[in-house]
Amino acid sequence: MAALDRRRLRTDSVAKSAHHLPKADDTNEFSVSLAKAVDPLILALDVGSTASRGSLHDAQGVPIRGYRHKVPHSFTSAGDGTSIIDADQVVEELASIIDAVIGTRKELVGRVKGVAIDTFASSLVGVDANHRATSPCYTYADSRSTPQLAQLREEVDERELQQLTGARLHTSYLAPRFRWLRENEPEQMAATKRWLSLGEYFHFRLLGKARAGTAVAAWTGLLDRRTGDWSDRMLELARIDRSQLSLIARPTQPILEVPSGVLQRWPALRDAHWFAPIADGLAQNVGAGGRDESTIVTSMSTSGAMRVLVHRTPEEIPYGLWCYRIDDKRSLLGGAxxxxxxxxxxxxxxxxxxxxxxxxxxxxxxxxxxxxxxxxxxxxxxxxxxxxxxxxxxxxxxxxxxxxxxxxxxxxxxxxxxxxxxxxxxxxxxxxxxxxxxxxxxxxxxxxxxxxxxxxxxxxxxATFKRSTLRGTAVMAAEVLAPEISAAEAPRDHTxxxxxxxxxxxxxxxxxxxxxxxxxxxx
Missing domain, CATH: 3.30.420.40 (ATPase, nucleotide binding domain)
Known part of the structure; x- marks a missing residue:
């Protein structure tokens, strides 16, 4: 696993837990035993605001009892609007989660066909020519680009850009952030060869390659929502070159070839497809049962949102909302x-x-x-x-x-x-x-x-079951791996x-x- 050997992961503390998985909270929870799980199995990873998590799911999106792990973390914040997290720390967390959930367990060999990941959106990490981080991971809550945001709004018609990208101008998105970096971190900008989302950075370190999932690219505010490609207009405004961003992968375009070191460490992943990262908002919506226009999902987590997954590309977006492209047919419409x-x-x-x-x-x-x-x-x-x-x-x-x-x-x-x-x-x-x-x-x-x-x-x-975001990440992968198998109905309790x-x-x-x-x- 050469990409990871460049910086030894501190996983000694979790190595012992690889053969002693966390127990399920309750045998009556929304879950299934490994013996009754419907193949193919999918390892879902989630990087949220307060923790990294991982769990194994079957083809119906049902969590498999006993195969999950969690590593808490927090953002570093300051009164000037700073909101960051160490990207290498998150990579270590995710690797330790795979150790704990998958490890070298022989009963999983041949059954795990997918590894899917979601992260909080939007996120940004710079890397140099040696795949080393040149920056912390900037989170959606970092608002230090407020002056650059104001400047952008003076230069452009924001309503026009919203219809182009599906996103308003905001400090959560990358156009003002790249301008802030150029003005305030010029050495960092000069040292950076490529800019990645946090999920891409994990793949870059682990697999030596990374592509931006369409949903992750949409959450940057730089994607043309109708073509599914980076917008030349937005790249010009962000003052960033296309070559510094990843190629965009549709949900149906996973990474198939992985380094031998990954397979030696986790033999059960030898047949796994590694799916491009998606945004946690999409994952939570799908995991809670919001897979079409019949359901609005309200998220009440660290942050919050109301979203509906539409099977079309809306012609006009209300000024207060966003509309993120998911694939050629679907968009996520809502506000946060x-x-x-x-x-x-x-x-x-x-x-x-x-x-x-x-x-x-x-x-x-x-x-x-x-x-x-x-x-x-x-x-x-x-x-x-x-x-x-x-x-x-x-x-x-x-x-x-x-x-x-x-x-x-x-x-x-x-x-x-x-x-x-x-x-x-x-x-x-x-x-x-x-x-x-x-x-x-x-x-x-x-x-x-x-x-x-x-x-x-x-x-x-x-929605009473926990970890709906992880489930949604697994369901999105299952749509590709086993399109003939329908997702199980998500349980709900009180109305x-x-x-x-x-x-x-x-x-x-x-x-x-x-x-x-x-x-x-x-x-």
Whole structure:
């Protein structure tokens, strides 16, 4: 495995665990035993904001009990907008996960046919001619390119570019980030031969080659959403040469030839196709059952989103949303907010809730008219205003406002932000049959999902199984490896019904929120 030997991976601490896999939480969970799993099997890897994960799935997208592993991590953040993570650290995490899940287990030889990976989007790592990282991995939450974003907006018609790429101009995307790098990190830019997403970097280090999946390329804001190729117009604005970016691979174009060292380390992967990386938002949508226009999936994880997978290329995109090309026939339409779980955790930590009171208690409390309005933009705002440098704001704080009031206001602010996305999504996708909510906040603080149902005035279904993102990554690979096998229906539990008696509360709160929001956007 020559590509990895250039920098020895620190996997000694997990080597012992390769033969002692983590146990399943419960034999009744959404899973199947290896003996009953439907071949071909797929190893799914996921790099999120808080951890790297891996698990084995069968051809129906069902997790196989006992074959999963997780390595926690966190972004390095600073008040100037910095949000980064060490790319080599993530490579080590993923290699250790494969050690733990696959290892040298003989019972998997001949059965694992795919290795698929998703990562948070968007991400960016520079590499030199020796495949070494020249930069940290810049994450979607890094907002230091705010001045360059403002400059870009002065130069171009943003609405025109949105229809070209499917993305607005924002600090999450790469045009302003490349400009920021050129102005602030000139030595780094000079040393870099190629720029990769985090998933591509993993393949580059492991396999010695990498291609950008269409969905990952779409999340850069540099892809022509109609042709599926890099946009010359966007490359010109980003001031980056096409030769410094990877070739784009459709979901049907995996990497087939891998170094012998990889096969020596993991013999069970000898027949595996390595699929180009996809974005975690797409994976979560598919994993939760949102595979067509009948379902909107609301993500309530560290960040949040509302998305619908459409089997077409929309002609016109509402100004507040994005539309990411997935392949020749499908696009993911929706909007995202940076801070959901991050905001809930921040509120619980910062406002010092009384002993015995947690976020679940706060979410379940009765509605009140005297609470502040909170705009939960701790790491900038995306949909629908796209103010990358936005800061959180609280309106209506009085002497009697307590920590529990502020924590509840944060939750209501999250719901209102998602509601703004839902309004524009309805305009573009029309009414859908169902709305499914997934992610850690939905499962751990279910009262927030009830607040969402009340605000939207429609039922929301709770996806109760964990690791839907991993499952979606496996399902996307299974579409290629076993197109004749249908994915299993994703389990769901509770349906939250809207309570009409609270309609007045949300109408009044929305007016107050919109007043603060308009001032934020205007500034």
């Amino acid at each position: 907010i940076n801070d959901v779980g991050r905001a809930v955790d921040w509120a619980a930590r910062t406002f010092a809730l009384p002993e015995g009171v947690d976020s679940t208690d706060i979410a379940d409390r009765p509605y009140r008219k005297d609470l502040p309005v909170f705009l939960p933009y701790l790491t900038g705002e995306r949909s629908t205003g796209w103010v990358g440098g936005a800061k959180a704001m609280a309106l209506g704080i009085t002497e009697s406002t307590g920590p529990e009031d502020l924590a509840r206001a944060v939750m209501e602010g999250i719901v209102l932000s998602l509601g703004r996305v839902a309004e524009q999504l309805k305009e573009a996708a029309g009414d859908v049959d169902r709305l499914v909510a997934t992610g850690g906040v939905s499962q751990n603080v279910p009262g927030v999902q009830q607040l969402l149902a009340d605000h939207l005035g429609r039922e929301t279904i709770q 939250f019904k809207p309570r009409e008696k609270h309609r007045e509360h949300w109408d009044r709160l929305s007016e107050r929120f919109e007043d603060g929001y308009s001032k934020l956007i205007g500034s």
